[in-house]
Amino acid sequence: MAEDQNKILDEVTGGEYKYGFYTDIDMDTIPKGLNEEVVRMISAIKKEPEFMLEFRLKAFRHWQTMTAPNWAHLNIPEIDFQDIIYYAAPKKKPELESMDEVDPELRATFDKLGIPLDEQKILSGVAVDAVIDSVSVKTTFKETLAEKGIIFCSISEAIQEFPDLIKKYLGSVVPHGDNFFAALNSAVFTDGSFVYIPKGVRCPMELSTYFRINAMNTGQFERTLIVADDDSYVSYLEGCTAPQRDENQLHAAIVEIVTHDRAEVKYSTVQNWYPGDKEGKGGIYNFVTKRAICKGDYSKVSWTQVETGSAITWKYPSCILQGHHSVGEFYSVAVTNNYQQADTGTKMIHLGKNTRSLIVSKGVSAGKSQNSYRGLVKVSKRAENARNFSQCDSLLLGDKCGAHTFPYLEIANNTAKVEHEATTSKIGEDQIFYCNQRGLSTEDAVGLIVNGYVKEVINQLPMEFAVEAQKLLQISLEGSVG
Amino acid sequence: MLVIKDLHAKIEDKEILRGINLEIKPGEVHAIMGPNGAGKSTLSSVLTGNEKFEVVDGSVTFNGKDLLDLSPEDRAREGMFLSFQYPIEIPGVSMVNFMRTAVNEHRKYRGEDPISASDFLKLMRDKKKLVDIDSNLTNRSVNEGFSGGEKKKNEIFQMAMLEPKLAILDETDSGLDIDALRVVANGVNKLKSPERSTIVITHYQRLLDYIVPDYVHVLYKGRIVKSAGKELALELEEKGYDWIKKEFED
Numbered sequence: 001m002a003e004d005q006n007k008i009l010d011e012v013t014g015g016e017y018k019y020g021f022y023t024d025i026d027m028d029t030i031p032k033g034l035n036e037e038v039v040r041m042i043s044a045i046k047k048e049p050e051f052m053l054e055f056r057l058k059a060f061r062h063w064q065t066m067t068a069p070n071w072a073h074l075n076i077p078e079i080d081f082q083d084i085i086y087y088a089a090p091k092k093k094p095e096l097e098s099m100d101e102v103d104p105e106l107r108a109t110f111d112k113l114g115i116p117l118d119e120q121k122i123l124s125g126v127a128v129d130a131v132i133d134s135v136s137v138k139t140t141f142k143e144t145l146a147e148k149g150i151i152f153c154s155i156s157e158a159i160q161e162f163p164d165l166i167k168k169y170l171g172s173v174v175p176h177g178d179n180f181f182a183a184l185n186s187a188v189f190t191d192g193s194f195v196y197i198p199k200g201v202r203c204p205m206e207l208s209t210y211f212r213i214n215a216m217n218t219g220q221f222e223r224t225l226i227v228a229d230d231d232s233y234v235s236y237l238e239g240c241t242a243p244q245r246d247e248n249q250l251h252a253a254i255v256e257i258v259t260h261d262r263a264e265v266k267y268s269t270v271q272n273w274y275p276g277d278k279e280g281k282g283g284i285y286n287f288v289t290k291r292a293i294c295k296g297d298y299s300k301v302s303w304t305q306v307e308t309g310s311a312i313t314w315k316y317p318s319c320i321l322q323g324h325h326s327v328g329e330f331y332s333v334a335v336t337n338n339y340q341q342a343d344t345g346t347k348m349i350h351l352g353k354n355t356r357s358l359i360v361s362k363g364v365s366a367g368k369s370q371n372s373y374r375g376l377v378k379v380s381k382r383a384e385n386a387r388n389f390s391q392c393d394s395l396l397l398g399d400k401c402g403a404h405t406f407p408y409l410e411i412a413n414n415t416a417k418v419e420h421e422a423t424t425s426k427i428g429e430d431q432i433f434y435c436n437q438r439g440l441s442t443e444d445a446v447g448l449i450v451n452g453y454v455k456e457v458i459n460q461l462p463m464e465f466a467v468e469a470q471k472l473l474q475i476s477l478e479g480s481v482g
Numbered sequence: 483m484l485v486i487k488d489l490h491a492k493i494e495d496k497e498i499l500r501g502i503n504l505e506i507k508p509g510e511v512h513a514i515m516g517p518n519g520a521g522k523s524t525l526s527s528v529l530t531g532n533e534k535f536e537v538v539d540g541s542v543t544f545n546g547k548d549l550l551d552l553s554p555e556d557r558a559r560e561g562m563f564l565s566f567q568y569p570i571e572i573p574g575v576s577m578v579n580f581m582r583t584a585v586n587e588h589r590k591y592r593g594e595d596p597i598s599a600s601d602f603l604k605l606m607r608d609k610k611k612l613v614d615i616d617s618n619l620t621n622r623s624v625n626e627g628f629s630g631g632e633k634k635k636n637e638i639f640q641m642a643m644l645e646p647k648l649a650i651l652d653e654t655d656s657g658l659d660i661d662a663l664r665v666v667a668n669g670v671n672k673l674k675s676p677e678r679s680t681i682v683i684t685h686y687q688r689l690l691d692y693i694v695p696d697y698v699h700v701l702y703k704g705r706i707v708k709s710a711g712k713e714l715a716l717e718l719e720e721k722g723y724d725w726i727k728k729e730f731e732d
Contacts, residue, residue: 429533434570436554437530437563438580438640439587448583452574452623 033082036060039187042087046156046190049163059176059186066180072314072343073372073404079250079285086188086221145203150234151196152207155223158194165196169227173256173291173320181252181287181314185221189254192223197232197263206462208237222253228263230296235266237465251310252287261296261323266304268461272472273309280339280368283311290317294326294352302329303346304460306469308476311340316374318347321355321383328357331457333469335450335476336369336401345375345406350386350416359390362454365401366477372404379416386416394424395453397446397477447474483508483679484549484648489540491528497538498524500704506648509676513690513715514683516701517723522683523567525701526652530564531557545647559591561647565637565654572624577636580624581606581643588644609642613669631662638669649673650681655689667692687719702730 030041039060043053068079145152151162159166176186197203228234238255251273257265267290276283286309292301303317319328330346348357357377365371371394379386394403405422427449435445450473451458458466489502498521506512516522528535529542531554542549545560552560572580585605586596597605610617615635625633634654641649651670655663670680670693682693690698690712698714699706702723707730708714718726 428570430570431572433532433554434566434572435580437558437566438584438644439555439558439591440583441553441555441587444583444587448575448580449572452572452576452579455574 030085030087032085034060034084034086034188038086042188042190045087046159048156048159051163051167052159055171055176056187059183060188062177063180063183063187066183068180072374073370073406074312074314074341074343076285076312081184084250087190144205148201148204149198150201150203151194153194155189155192155194155225158225162194162196165227166194166225169225169256169258170223171256173258173293174254174289179289182254182289185223185252185254185289189221189223192225192253194224195226195234195236197228197234199229200231201229202232203234206235206237208239220249220251220253222251224253224255226255226257226265226267228257228259228265228299230261230263232260233264235268235462237268237270237462239270239272239465239468249284250287251284253289255288255290255317257292257301259292259294259296259299259301259323259326262298263296264300264302265292266302267292267317268465269303269305269307270461270465270469270472271305271307271309271313272476274311275309275340275476276311276338278338280311283340284309285312285314286310287312287314290315291320291347292318292328293320294323294328294355296326297323297352298325299323300327300329302331302460304331304457305333305344306454306457306461306472307332307334307342307344308472310342313340313342313344315344316346318349319357320349320351321357321386322351323355324352325354325356326352327355330357330359330361330375331460332361333364333454333457333473334361334371334373335364335473336366336371337476338367338369340367340369342370343372343374345373347376348378348388350377350379350383350388353382353384354386355383356387357389359388359392360456361390361392362457363392363394363403364397364450364454364473364477365394365403366397368400370402370404372406374406374408376408376410377418378410379413379418381412383413384415386413386418388416388418390418390420392420392422393453394422395450396424396426443474446477450477483545485541485543486529487541487543489525489528489542490538491524491535492538493524493535498535498704499528501540502701502704502706504699504706506679506681508647508679509674510697511674511680511682511693511695513695513698513712514681514701514706515685515698515715515718517727518685520701521704522701523652526564526650526681526683529557529650530554530562555587556591558644559588563641563644563646563649565634565641565649565651567652567654567656569625569628569633569637571626571628573626575624577620577622577624578606581620581640584640585643605643609639612672613638613642614665615639615669630657631659634658634662634666635669638666642669642673645673645678647677648679648681650683651693652683653685654682655684655686663689664692687715690715700726702726705730 039056043056174182176183195207226236259265273284273286294301301319307313317330321328328348334342334344336342346359359375361373363371363373373392375390377388392405396403403424407420409418411418427446432442432445451470458469461469484506486502486504489499491499514522524535528537537550549557582602589596606620619632619636625636628636654666682695695712698710698712700708
């Protein structure tokens, strides 16, 4: 542990946002702005079947009737949706036979990010569907997974090859009219991932996708759909970095998860998008809709997220617990520093009998940042014996930041048992001095204390992600203590 | 090893140390006694670099270096250890992780490689035995939920792990029952060596029955007003501090 921490600190003292480089790759873009023509163009470029074009147009027309939400505890500058490029893809080359054919610049980008795309990485057992801007460049492990009947591919590919599954599930958890950003995404999403785990199959490896926003002024609208059929299991990892940029970039993704009887999906995110500089300039706007439906009895969905990046985060991974005895879990660490703003949490909607949910949220605020937990626990009339436990902790570094907790409870069944615990604490000077006196630097001491504080959540992450997450915590809190 | 010359220090606008002079040689045990508010704990805070206190005047040399120029963590890495009067709780940070980080920081400072996991665990085992502390204390978070006695034992355990050149025991006896006192004192005595010096800060003679000092100093109103051998502690125990106060009233 200590070695890791030393290493982390060494990297940390480098200072600048580590992933702030810009790759010069030929881009296919369509002009700025959004209208029906642009939506039709996106669908046409992607050679989509008719039903997708209709899906998009319906969403677009609905979006036009909506206004951006303003209920969150966030200060969001007005976004000019006509000033965004809605499609950018690395120039299409002929079908790629091997890694050698991948654009060397693109590969260099992946290398800098440490993305395990090449052959040696097969040993690490991670299948990667790498997304740069909007089009999936390369998908590995497909064959291995195919043997088990698992589908893991880009959503564009799925639209072409598995239209029945897409028709059935796309938009079934997050309908296009759900919210402003969901409608926008449904109209203009360009790519993302699709996972289908057939009945009785336990996915033998962690599935992961690396997102990366690359083109100047290109909004990124990812779409992820995961379907776990009866008695199946999958663990899915999502991690992101983005290049340093002065102009704000909009990211409005949708993730939908469907679990059938006794199926389990574990969805882990480490999010490290450019948060803006020390004065709060630049940075990514991250407005994401993530929702799962536990359709089947005894099914389970577990969201784990470590959020350290973005200028503004607006994100509530949720579970609709429809199946009886289904379980929803939400583990979250949200770190804000400098001028970052985060309004994040979860919704647990109990519909089935004997459904259970667990919420563990750990907020860390530093600098002049604002960090809010917003959570809804809803127990419907028919949800007999629903159980929820929520724990929301806030840790403050310094006295210019803010932590807020907004727990909402809507209970319509009197057999429900709902518990909520919340704490707020501050890293004390005396704790730091105690560590100093044992030979620890102040940065190390803060790292140690913060990592101790978020341990419960980090432990939920797959091993390799946990190490990455610890690094990110250190990097994000760099310079936050005098 | 430690030379303090005319040390003045204040907190906010109040001068607490008003000209301390003290020299400690390797292997020596110095006891610092005195009534409440004399500046005993301030002295330990100032020596270890607590920023709440401001040094106004004077100099401190430690191992030939200007101590006051060093950061608190570098003072620790140079071999200065403070057994806190009130050890701080750090929830969520395991003793193992905390100690391993500390040990490695000391090693790094000396230009050594980090200790291996197995060597570290062995070191922990040996030191626990040496200072006779419960093995389950080290499985918990740093001082979290420890009783007063456990906290003090834990301080001595950390001291054993870090093997300081100079250990400052700040009222280590306060809040201890006689059994715990014996354990703590035995730990300190086992760690004694010709190179290692100790400053024992205490109100009472009792601790000095177990940790026998070479010198006893009486601190009063921010100055050392009397220094002698261990017999001074006995005299103080018998007569109290009033005669000192009378003698040195300004």
